[in-house]
Amino acid sequence: MSDRMTFWLRHSILLVLCVVAPFTAALYFDTTSTVEQAKETSRRSLQLAVPSLTLLLQNEAYRAVGSVTSAAQRTVASGSYRGLTRSGSRRDEAVKNLVGLLAEIVPRRGFAWIVDAKGRVVLTDRSDGLEESPKSVQGHPVFVETQLGYALDGVWSAHDELVLVAAAPLLDDGEVTGALLVGRTVDRDTVGEWAEALRGHVTLTKGNEVLVSSAPSELAETVVAAALDAVSPVYAGSRPEPLTDGTIPFLPLMIDHKLAEEAFVSFGTPVFGSLNQLQWVISVDASAGLTNIAERQSAVLGTMLAAFLVALLIGILYHRSYVAPSDRIAEHLSELQMGRGDLEMPEASVSQPFRRLVRLINMTVQKLPNRGLALPTADIGSIARSAAEDGIPAPPVRPMPLTPDASPMGQASGTATLPSDRDRPHPTHPPAVAGPTLEQIEADDGLVPHSLSLDSLPPSPVAGHSASLSSSLPHLSSDRLPIPQPARSNGDLESNDATEAAMMPPSADVPDFAALGIPSTPGAEAAIADAIAQLEGAQASEEQTPGSRRSAAEIRGRPMMGAADMSTPFEDVSIPPTGSIPGVRGGGSLDLGQSAALPSEVPDRGQFGPEETVVAPVATELLARSAREDLTGRHAVPGEKPDATVVANVPADLLAQSAQEMPTPIARGASLITSEQMETEDRSHFQEVYERFIDLRRRCGESTADLAFDRFISKLSRNRDTLVKKYNCRTVRFQVYQKD
Amino acid sequence: MMSAFFGFRAVWAAALTAAVTAVVPAASAHAARIRGVLKDLEVEVTSKPLGFTRIRIAAPTETATRRSRSAALFLAVKDGESLPIPAPKEHQIITIEGLRFSPSIASCASDAQVSFINADREPVTVSVDGEVLGTIEPGAQKTYVCSPGKPNRSVRVEEWSHMRALIYVGDIGVAGTPNSRGRFSIDAPRGTYELRVLTQDGVAFSTDVEVNNSDKDLGRLELSKTEAADK
Numbered sequence: 001m002s003d004r005m006t007f008w009l010r011h012s013i014l015l016v017l018c019v020v021a022p023f024t025a026a027l028y029f030d031t032t033s034t035v036e037q038a039k040e041t042s043r044r045s046l047q048l049a050v051p052s053l054t055l056l057l058q059n060e061a062y063r064a065v066g067s068v069t070s071a072a073q074r075t076v077a078s079g080s081y082r083g084l085t086r087s088g089s090r091r092d093e094a095v096k097n098l099v100g101l102l103a104e105i106v107p108r109r110g111f112a113w114i115v116d117a118k119g120r121v122v123l124t125d126r127s128d129g130l131e132e133s134p135k136s137v138q139g140h141p142v143f144v145e146t147q148l149g150y151a152l153d154g155v156w157s158a159h160d161e162l163v164l165v166a167a168a169p170l171l172d173d174g175e176v177t178g179a180l181l182v183g184r185t186v187d188r189d190t191v192g193e194w195a196e197a198l199r200g201h202v203t204l205t206k207g208n209e210v211l212v213s214s215a216p217s218e219l220a221e222t223v224v225a226a227a228l229d230a231v232s233p234v235y236a237g238s239r240p241e242p243l244t245d246g247t248i249p250f251l252p253l254m255i256d257h258k259l260a261e262e263a264f265v266s267f268g269t270p271v272f273g274s275l276n277q278l279q280w281v282i283s284v285d286a287s288a289g290l291t292n293i294a295e296r297q298s299a300v301l302g303t304m305l306a307a308f309l310v311a312l313l314i315g316i317l318y319h320r321s322y323v324a325p326s327d328r329i330a331e332h333l334s335e336l337q338m339g340r341g342d343l344e345m346p347e348a349s350v351s352q353p354f355r356r357l358v359r360l361i362n363m364t365v366q367k368l369p370n371r372g373l374a375l376p377t378a379d380i381g382s383i384a385r386s387a388a389e390d391g392i393p394a395p396p397v398r399p400m401p402l403t404p405d406a407s408p409m410g411q412a413s414g415t416a417t418l419p420s421d422r423d424r425p426h427p428t429h430p431p432a433v434a435g436p437t438l439e440q441i442e443a444d445d446g447l448v449p450h451s452l453s454l455d456s457l458p459p460s461p462v463a464g465h466s467a468s469l470s471s472s473l474p475h476l477s478s479d480r481l482p483i484p485q486p487a488r489s490n491g492d493l494e495s496n497d498a499t500e501a502a503m504m505p506p507s508a509d510v511p512d513f514a515a516l517g518i519p520s521t522p523g524a525e526a527a528i529a530d531a532i533a534q535l536e537g538a539q540a541s542e543e544q545t546p547g548s549r550r551s552a553a554e555i556r557g558r559p560m561m562g563a564a565d566m567s568t569p570f571e572d573v574s575i576p577p578t579g580s581i582p583g584v585r586g587g588g589s590l591d592l593g594q595s596a597a598l599p600s601e602v603p604d605r606g607q608f609g610p611e612e613t614v615v616a617p618v619a620t621e622l623l624a625r626s627a628r629e630d631l632t633g634r635h636a637v638p639g640e641k642p643d644a645t646v647v648a649n650v651p652a653d654l655l656a657q658s659a660q661e662m663p664t665p666i667a668r669g670a671s672l673i674t675s676e677q678m679e680t681e682d683r684s685h686f687q688e689v690y691e692r693f694i695d696l697r698r699r700c701g702e703s704t705a706d707l708a709f710d711r712f713i714s715k716l717s718r719n720r721d722t723l724v725k726k727y728n729c730r731t732v733r734f735q736v737y738q739k740d
Numbered sequence: 741m742m743s744a745f746f747g748f749r750a751v752w753a754a755a756l757t758a759a760v761t762a763v764v765p766a767a768s769a770h771a772a773r774i775r776g777v778l779k780d781l782e783v784e785v786t787s788k789p790l791g792f793t794r795i796r797i798a799a800p801t802e803t804a805t806r807r808s809r810s811a812a813l814f815l816a817v818k819d820g821e822s823l824p825i826p827a828p829k830e831h832q833i834i835t836i837e838g839l840r841f842s843p844s845i846a847s848c849a850s851d852a853q854v855s856f857i858n859a860d861r862e863p864v865t866v867s868v869d870g871e872v873l874g875t876i877e878p879g880a881q882k883t884y885v886c887s888p889g890k891p892n893r894s895v896r897v898e899e900w901s902h903m904r905a906l907i908y909v910g911d912i913g914v915a916g917t918p919n920s921r922g923r924f925s926i927d928a929p930r931g932t933y934e935l936r937v938l939t940q941d942g943v944a945f946s947t948d949v950e951v952n953n954s955d956k957d958l959g960r961l962e963l964s965k966t967e968a969a970d971k
Binding site for chain 2: 061065117119135136137138139140141144148151154155157164168169175176272276
């Protein structure tokens, strides 16, 4: 399983254990506790509702009895009741008054009767006159009680209707002679009023038959069936509407949306004063406290989702910042180890914390001695062969020392092209050395003025040398680097010079710079000799040990031989035939498995790609042209303005002139000029140059209006800095001359 | 002419003798008549709360404070020592009037019948011992057959829960009902019987009665004294 998969697997487990599981548990416990709390609350509400209904009915009875008693007194006081026994108009008037009175006191749905002493209902609230065949209520207990002199309330259950009756005796001279009965039928509106007061539902039942209820019929039947024989509150019924949140339909979770069989808690109580199976069933909504549970759950789920996303984002960022870059770096190093892929890894491919590491890796890889330097040993082939047999990695490359003396011109004049290394400490300011004058160069018979025709000249030493070089130099394929040189230990420092001398190829293979007319220094000669030797060694090593790979020791630069071996003169350099040099690697090319040996013939330039970095012997023509250019001392850039400040070789006459004007070179070991003095001298020099430049332009008849001193000085300063940095010299001197 | 007169008188006497002879044997089978008076049928009406409120407004009337409680009689054959008892000529009647049964108790021999008459203006549904007898329309009647079984059988009206009645079903004997004054008269053939006086509370009085060919007057029977209670 790859590192990325492992990381995401672990992160997923972390998400589940630290985000999903806790929030799910919280959701579950919160939901169950809320439901239990709602049930408990509803149970307590029911326990209060039952006596509340009794109190409600009691208040109703008190009010009714008081009203009936008052009405009975008014009936008697008006004399209308006695008038019923009269005849004629007096009786009619009495009837009319009594009917009006009954109409006032009759409830919305009920009755109001005047009953005589024999229990006959002589008048009702709807009567037009005295009943001709009145019905009798003589045997009803309520009437019986009124005849005993009591005003009372009772229930009147008839024809599946419950009537709450209030009755009062009618007196005549203090003697009970009848009764006034007022009844209020218990209908849906009546129980609805009581249900609203109790914050629940009230159902009147007779056995298991629902007579009237404030709840829907289906709910009433369900709760009545459950509470019929119950001795304690029971849960039954479902919500008419689900508990869902309008925005998220699947919420709430973990509970039934309609709370089936648990939505209402109910309890039954007998109807007071009833002789049959009449019962009040009171139901309280158990889901009243769950109306906002969907919102609570949505909040919890939203928080969980947010936490999940944040954790996921953290994981993604962590993966992007640390796991992926380290993975890429490991992959890059693995490919380097296996000899595949690019040398350099782009810093932009990794996150910021790893870019410095990538930079260091790239720099380390760049420092590896595999850039065209061969082993400086006498017998490259034997060393490589023994190394392959013993399993010892081939010696690493020792980078070419970069010294100012390696330049043909001691003074940087813009012609040297040495590689730079940021990590290499800058050497102390080397003394400014004046280069050879033109006369000296001409005296060496090496350089030809550029005015002469090159065709008439004898073959250029460079060209000739290049020919010999081309025949003696080992050929490298485009994707191979020569074997690196072994690193030197501290003990070998004293023998560096001797080693360098020993490392130099025989004089027959080293070009005669003097004969070529190319001014050279010992350092330059050594550098060129090293390059040639390493090329030869690379080819030899490849031939001797084909197919072997360069090991890590080679890359790390371990010395593979002692000082004695190092001091062996390089007497005979046998140029190995074309073959593969093990362990070497071509820069800039992924042509794996190809031989790093130099081809026997110069490869056709047309075979190379336009962007390929190749190692090949320099063509004769190019050498000749570069020699002429060096002689002429000019590097023309196409499209360059004629007045542009250019970097070019100083002509001989100017060199001679400057040599006269230049101060005495500071010998090695003399005290260094301070930077302030340097800056002052430079500034004065820049001013002189400026004056000369202005003067020369005037003499040439050119305009000088666009030559501001500040800009000129600034430009010279920039050029100076660039050249100092490039050639690692102390300072730069400019000269003004007129071009032909 | 005198002879025709005497002949007519002879025929008339023969017919009369035959009639008497026909009656006499019947009178000999239920030869005796048991008479008596039930005392303490009038009881004081006790008031009881029916709802949440009860306030005395006035003194009760005399008629309201006392009422006559219902009673029934049953002359049960004892030890099988009697002549065959003929079938009763009339059924016991319970009237529904003024939202009450009148009388509220009736006695009945086995396989005899009790009739319910609805004298109110609204129909009622009568049930005896949980068995619905049927709805009795105003002015109609329904008959209940006293099949052998449990002696005390409750009577209810579905529309009015306060209405209660009781039917006492005896084995072999003669049923009777006192009037409003408590007087009763039961015809029984010669034999040994047990007279039971029944009220809503059960057997209020019982005594052994020996019936021979002559009528018998048991006098005043105090119901407050119970010699035997027939549960």
